[in-house]
Amino acid sequence: MKKKLVVLLTASLVLGLTACGGSKPAAEPAAEEKTEEEAPAEETAEEAPAEEEAPAEETAAAEVMSYADFMAAEVDDPVTVETYVQAKQGWWDGAVTMYTQNEEGAYFIYNMPISEEDNEALVPGTKIRVSGYKAVFSGEVEISDVQSYEVIDAEPYIAEATDVTAALGTDDLETYMNYFAAFKGLTVAPSTDPDGNEVAYLYKWDGSGNDGDDLYFNVTDGTNTYSFTVESYLTGAGTDVYEAVKALEIGQKIDMEGFLYWYEGPNPHITSVTVVE
Amino acid sequence: MKKTGRRFLPLMLALVLVCGILLTGCHGSARRVSFELPEEFDTSRDYNITFWAKNDTNKTQVKIYEKAIKDFESYYPNIHVNIRTYTDYGTIYNDVITNISTNTTPNVCISYPDHIATYLTGENVVVPLDNLLTDEKYGLGGAGVLFDGPSKDEVVPEFLDECTIGGVYYALPYMRSTEACYVNKTYVEKLGFELPETLTWDFVWEVSEAAMEKDKSGSFKVNGQNVLIPFIYKSTDNMMIQMLAQKDAPYSTDGGEIQIFNDDTKDLLYTIGEHARTKAFSTFKIGGYPANFLNAGQCIFAVDSTAGSTWMGSEAPLVDIAADKLVKFETQVMTVPQFDPEHPKMISQGPSVCIFNKEDHQEVLASWLFTQYLLTNDVQIAYAETEGYVPVTLKAQQAEEYQDYLNRGGEDNTDHYQVKIDATQLLIDNIANTFTTPVFNGSASLRDAAGQLIENVTKSERRKEKVDDKYMKELFSSVTSLYRLDQIVTSEGSGGKKDLGPLPAGSKALIGTLVLAWILIGLYVLRDYRQTRAKGGGK
Structure with a gap:
């Protein structure tokens, strides 16, 4: 009898402890860190939605779109694309921002949640399938609020730089938004620093920054002047392009390559610069 | 303005989340x-x-x-000030927290009270200013101060009060602003309305x-363009905070009890969502800077x-x-x-200045003297005029030089840009x-959470x-977890007053099992x- 009782008591305690372990303390943090823009999408999918309502979970699993379909999609529409990593900004706080491109077109993927370890594996050329939402921020068309991504086993693809020099200053340039692009034979034009001096580049757009901040510099094709950027999150201080731009002189003719980012107009993020004259 | 804000929130979020852990280390x-x-x-x-x-x-x-x-x-001449400038508060906050644990904080630092509340988690990290403010010799306007600074009475009382945490002054206000529409x-007027x-x-x-x-062509009638977001809010945290304050609805207690998740908040979110759905309303984080639109x-x-205001x-x-x-139109600042x-x-918002404690009390006094200097008319007026800031001292506000500046609004589109001076006057x-929200360790997280509610509903x-309602329930829960709002230690809560709600089912099961076990033990005994006894009775 004693043995039976011991077994009974032990069993009851084990059961009790199991019940305890099965519930998460209220103060316990979520196991996986959420991103700032994560919406409670799953729950909305459980409800019988009204005709116009599109729960995120359903739409996040949409079929892979062509570039044309992506461009035709409305802002805020769920989108899924397969594309290749071309370059990444620095991983930060569980997310990465990427410049990607496939044979059809280019996609800027903003703040995709990913662990630091997994991010290391996303080397240039890696094919990924990404589901998120189409967004436009200050003119830049992008995929934001990424719901899921998957690495696809495929031959790596690195895009050749598309020469868009002739499209500078035209409406046509926008069709190359986010492309890895080449800009050839442009001349370094002066920027004006806060003291009124003519300089070849500025730290931050108005010269209020310091070494390590974004570099802004002007180039001209002889007719128009354009603002180019060395984006510090992409190629910061110490990188070849950062140091090369700091060495530029007004009047030098240069060739450049970089990603055709958009901020209220073209704002290329330059990854290489070569002085040709 | 270019490319500054979008990375800031996640950065702030990360900082707020880790700061508690880092500062716990400070105790050691x-x-x-x-x-x-x-x-x-x-x-x-x-x-130095x-x-x-x-x-x-x-740069100005x-x-x-x-x-x-x-x-x-x-x-x-014996005090040498080395300046390090930042372009966002988040990085200052991050650097301060990193340096608290190594005792390498700056002497004087531009800061927000929300941040100072976190710094205070460490012991004697920030210098309390109550005695310094009123000291006859070295206090504000004291006899031993070598420059013409303001007295305590000449600091705008509302702004000075914003620098108290737990009834103690931990900062001096430096500049103040508010939000304007x-x-x-x-x-x-083109739409047939008259501004109230x-x-x-x-x-x-x-x-x-x-x-x-x-x-018929699909363009908006009012502007003839295919892009229009009639109402854009830059800081949705402020939007929610002000809406709740205007409704006298709960946000938090002074001690840090989180009260934002209530029916008033829900109602506000439904209203905001209604206009987000038609796309009559959006936010900076979703579309871009309000000024550009x-x-x-x-x-x-x-x-x-x-x-x-200089961008507007x-x-x-x-x-x-x-x-x-650029389109020509008349701007009204409201x-x-x-x-x-x-x-x-x-x-009421804007930077304040705090002083970090050091072993050398003379060094702290030197820091205090410099901090006071930031409130002199020369600094206050010059800095305020760079933007739509208001000087924090009555001495500066009432100075002839500053009054002349305010009266010259519209004289040019640079120093005396009308919109900037209208925005300044609006606050004056x-x-x-004006009001501020309670400051406690975690109040910065609550502020972020307030904005996150609007951002999420707007996107959805x-x-x-x-x-x-189901969405709202889940939203409140996810935002609580995201910003660790359920981990904030309230000063009220330490006394055991906080209602923790019903016990979880698992806890109830455990207690029930333990009770059953004791009953069985009792029965066995x-x-x-x-x-x-029966055996003994038989003998």
């Missing part, structure tokens, strides 16, 4: 001795103090700091919806800080869009929308209508997701006792 570091004001400032020694300052990506502000240092050093008056004396939420929603009408004729009501309007001295995209226009309420006229509505 060497004990800091509390500051005691020396009887005499030792001028026979040299002092560091000043971490913030500028709004504005940096130059004003540099001049302030030079001028201060002319009064105190920059209105495209031309479009409002005070904007109301109902008016803004009504005009915004009316503006969404399109012509406003100046391109693509926005009618743009809410942003008065400290961003057709003639703005700072512009981020191509010249050919208070943020109100629920009760007779009793307007608006947030409404100082009594734009994506035609179902936003109902009773049975055993009876058997023993």
Whole structure:
């Protein structure tokens, strides 16, 4: 009898402890860190939605779109694309921002949640399938609020730089938004620093920054002047392009390559610069 | 303004989340001795103090700091101030937290009270200023101070009170701003409306919806363009905080009890969501800077800080869009929308200055003297004029030089840009209508959470997701977890007053099982006792 009782008591305690372990303390943090823009999408999918309502979970699993379909999609529409990593900004706080491109077109993927370890594996050329939402921020068309991504086993693809020099200053340039692009034979034009001096580049757009901040510099094709950027999150201080731009002189003719980012107009993020004259 | 904000929130979020952990480590570091004001400032020694300052990506502000240092050093040649400038508060906060654990904080630092509340988690990290403020010799305007600074009574009382945490002064106000609604008056009137004396939420929603009408070609009638976001809010945390304050709805207690997740908040989110769904309303984080849309004729009501007024309007001295995209219109600077226009309420914001404690009390006194210098008319007036800031001292506000500046609004589109001076005047006229939220360790997280609620609902509505009570419940829960709001230690809660709600089912099961076990043990002991007695009785 004693043995039976011991077994009974032990069993009851084990059961009790199991019940305890099965519930998460209220103060316990979520196991996986959420991103700032994560919406409670799953729950909305459980409800019988009204005709116009599109729960995120359903739409996040949409079929892979062509570039044309992506461009035709409305802002805020769920989108899924397969594309290749071309370059990444620095991983930060569980997310990465990427410049990607496939044979059809280019996609800027903003703040995709990913662990630091997994991010290391996303080397240039890696094919990924990404589901998120189409967004436009200050003119830049992008995929934001990424719901899921998957690495696809495929031959790596690195895009050749598309020469868009002739499209500078035209409406046509926008069709190359986010492309890895080449800009050839442009001349370094002066920027004006806060003291009124003519300089070849500025730290931050108005010269209020310091070494390590974004570099802004002007180039001209002889007719128009354009603002180019060395984006510090992409190629910061110490990188070849950062140091090369700091060495530029007004009047030098240069060739450049970089990603055709958009901020209220073209704002290329330059990854290489070569002085040709 | 270019490319500054979008990365800031996640950065802030990360910082807020980790700061508690980092500062817990501070308790284990060497004990800091509390500051005691020396009887005499030792001028026979040299002092090197560091000043971490913030500028709004504005070189003029940096130059004003540099001049302030030079001028201060002319009064105190033995104090050498080394400045380090930042362009966002988040990085300052991060760096301070990193340096607290290594005892390498700056001496003087531009900061927000929310951040100081976190710094205070470490012992004797920030110098309390109560005694310093009123000291006859070295206090504000004290007899031993070598420059003409303000007395305590000459600091705007509302602004000074904002620098108290737990009833103790831990900072001096440096600059103050509020939010303003920059209105495209031309479009409002084109739509057949007349601006009221005070904007109301109902008016803004009504005009915004009316503006969404399109012509046959698909362009918006009011601007003839295919882009229009009638109402854009830059800081959605402020939006929620002000809406709740205007409704006298709960947000948090002074001690840090989180109260934001209530029916008033839910109702506000439903209303905001309704207008997000029609796309009459959006936010900076979703689409871009309000100023850019406003100046391109693509926005009618743009809410942003008065400290961003130099970017607002057709003639703005700072512009981020191509010249050919600028549209001519009349800009009216108004208070943020109100629920009760007779009793307007608006947030008071802007940088303050705190002093970090050091082993050398003379060094702390040197830091205090420099901090005071930042409140002199020379610094206050010059810095305030760089943006729509208001000086924090009555001495500066009432100075002839400053009054002349205010009276010259519209004289040019640079130093005396009308919109900037209107924004400044808006705050001066409404100082009594400003408020701040309670400051405690975790209040910065709560602020972020307030904005996150609006951002999430706005996005969900734009994506035609179902936003109902179930959604709200999940939203409140996810935002609570995201910002660790359930881990904030409240000062009320330490006394055991906080209602923790019903026990979880698992806990109930455990207790039930333990009770059952004890009953069984009792029964066994009773049975055993009876058997023993029965056996004994048989003898």
